[in-house]
Amino acid sequence: MSTRERRILVIGMGAGDPDHLTLAAVKAMRRAEVFFVLGKGREKESLTRLRRDILDEHLSGPYRIVEAADPWRDREQEDRAGYTSAVHDWRRRRADVCERLIREELAPGGTGAFLVWGDPALYDSTLAVLEDIRARGTVDFDHEVVPGISSVSALAARHRITLNRVGRPVRLTPGRRLAEDFPNDDGDLVVMLDAQEAYTRLTGEGVWIYWGAYLGTPDEILVVGPLDEVAERITRLRAEARARHGWIMDTYLLRLQPEGGEG
Known part of the structure; x- marks a missing residue:
């Protein structure tokens, strides 16, 4: 990894209990200087607050939280083809938002993080979104995954x-x-x-x-x-x-x- 390449950490936070954080997750959080959060509206503000509480509990050094609105997703599709198409469309628009956050809010050589509920490998879109961004070639970064309790x-x-x-x-x-x-x-x-x-x-x-x-x-x-x-x-x-x-x-x-x- 180049010293000028951005580093993205995808950190599993567990199912909701702050004690579900693994030692690996805490160590990874302490490496990050900025945390990217995609807000899901007022009805899920409690999830954003819990993220902040977890960060405040485990981090003593300075860090930033950068929030953006999670794109709207069509949840009305019933057939498999329509559902799959809707999910891919949502992920593309999510990638647009995350690409902008990484490019504008994380300097080359810096380390940013996405805090993921549960485990990033299980029914979560973050890894697919990052692969989409990498395939575009518009912003250089490497990423690593820290598993969590699902x-x-x-x-x-x-x-x-x-x-x-x-x-x-x-x-x-x-x-x-x-x-x-x-x-x-x-x-x-x-x-x-x-x-x-x-x-x-x-x-x-x-x-x-x-x-x-x-x-x-x-x-x-x-x-x-x-x-x-x-x-x-x-x-x-x-x-x-x-x-x-x-x-x-x-x-x-x-x-x-x-x-x-x-x-």
Whole structure:
């Protein structure tokens, strides 16, 4: 790496608990002079405040936070082709914003950072956005990734379970693919990004659910039990939490047998 080349750190912050930061993440944060934050509007201001709290707790030296508005994303597309196209369009516009921030707010030879919820390698766009910018060749930088504790790991820990069972697979899938991926060859499914409450369509299948929202935060909610018995409760809790906070992020594990049953 040239001494004049910019360095970008993509740092996993964990699922929400400030104690989820790894020592590697703290060390990486202390190397950065500027932190780039893409704000998601007033409804998610609490996430930006939590980032600032984490920085204040772990950094003693001077640093800057540079904020920009996260581009609008079309979330109305239902078919796979439309959804994929909408995501790629959003990422391109996100890359436009991040390219400008890196070029204008980080001097050559400097180190900047993106703080990513959970783990940067799992259902997050930051790495794809940076690859897009690098491919454009408009601003030179190198980047490295610091893994974080994902909401999936936090979910398993909070329910005191393992994600996989002996000799069986486990699959991670977005909510929109749940109908296609269930059942999972006698395995289990971890579901993320389920805005449509796809779990409600699996009642009557003998499924257990381990559900969690706002994992690692003071607002954390946990539910476990046979899906037939707890689906309505989860739906009600989701609606109440969304009304209270303006947003919700949840993750759940679906299991064809209750924990402990190896069949």
